[in-house]
Amino acid sequence: xxxxxxxxxxxxxxxxxxxxxxxxxxxxxxxxxxxxxxxxxxxxxxxxxxxxxxxxxxxxxxxxxxxxxxxxxxxxxxxxxxxxxxxxxxxxxxxxxxxxxxxxxxxxxxxxxxxxxxxxxxxxxxxxxxxxxxxxxxxxxxxxxxxxxxxxxxxxxxxxxxxxxxxxxxxxxxxxxxxxxxxxxxxxxxxxxxxxxxxxxxxxxxxxxxxxxxxxxxxxxxxxxxxxxxxxxxxxxxxxxxxxxxxxxxxxxxxxx
Numbered sequence: 001x002x003x004x005x006x007x008x009x010x011x012x013x014x015x016x017x018x019x020x021x022x023x024x025x026x027x028x029x030x031x032x033x034x035x036x037x038x039x040x041x042x043x044x045x046x047x048x049x050x051x052x053x054x055x056x057x058x059x060x061x062x063x064x065x066x067x068x069x070x071x072x073x074x075x076x077x078x079x080x081x082x083x084x085x086x087x088x089x090x091x092x093x094x095x096x097x098x099x100x101x102x103x104x105x106x107x108x109x110x111x112x113x114x115x116x117x118x119x120x121x122x123x124x125x126x127x128x129x130x131x132x133x134x135x136x137x138x139x140x141x142x143x144x145x146x147x148x149x150x151x152x153x154x155x156x157x158x159x160x161x162x163x164x165x166x167x168x169x170x171x172x173x174x175x176x177x178x179x180x181x182x183x184x185x186x187x188x189x190x191x192x193x194x195x196x197x198x199x200x201x202x203x204x205x206x207x208x209x210x211x212x213x214x215x216x217x218x219x220x221x222x223x224x225x226x227x228x229x230x231x232x233x234x235x236x237x238x239x240x241x242x243x244x245x246x247x248x249x250x251x252x253x254x255x256x257x
Contacts, residue, residue: 006162006183009122009130010075011141011205014059014068015246018044021056024222024244028215029053029139029207039103048139051131066096068118070246072205074144075122076162077130081107084121084161091157113157115149117201136208142253143206144189151179151193170234204241204251211256212238224250230257
């Protein structure tokens with residue numbers, strides 16, 4: 001686990017219509033999909049070729065009862081889920097679902113940061129390793145972005161838990177500062193205090209595509225819509241933020257327009 005500690009190793013869609021979501025993401029990202037065969041539940045595995053890219057399940061009733069809506073969440077690798085669950089609460093966060101075993105996979109706990117943005121802490125079973133994926137590999141996540149309740153509070157929280165370090169900061173004018181963060185010396189995402197227009201803090205995950213304009217056409221053809229972009233961002237990439245047919249934020253990134 002030492003090589004993946006503090007890194008995002010999996011992405012999971014919690015939705016209200018698995019069949020419709022599968023059709024949409026197949027069309028937009030070119031994923032293949034198969035049923036995982038998990039005991040007592042339906043869980044879809046999305047893949048790029050033979051390599052897993054993400055998972056999908058129905059948003060649990062318990063999560064709905066706590067006010068959750070359909071969304072993407074990310075799994076962060078840790079070496080001891082139970083110990084990190086305690087660290088989350090000690091650092092001002094919250095555990096939404098206690099440490100639980102996933103048969104034949106590993107152990108996880110659903111967590112939230114001090115302002116409620118959710119993530120999952122996860123330890124795979126011994127011998128199971130996440131594949132090494134290039135940061136710009138099409139169909140895979142290429143960037144992680146936190147729209148924080150408060151940038152300084154949340155950065156301190158995640159840094160204390162996972163050892164994330166600050167990279168460059170981008171001045172966004174009236175919107176504030178966009179702080180890049182790194183793990184193991186590699187920049188993997190950014191965070192900023194969320195605009196007032198956003199109803200709640202949360203993570204966005206950007207999936208790599210071959211070109212944003214072609215992907216926008218696929219989003220619209222699949223019943224989704226564009227809510228922001230496309231924009232050229234520092235570093236030379238194009239991004240666009242969309243909503244899937246169930247209202248889930250889907251962010252896309254490419255070196256090509």
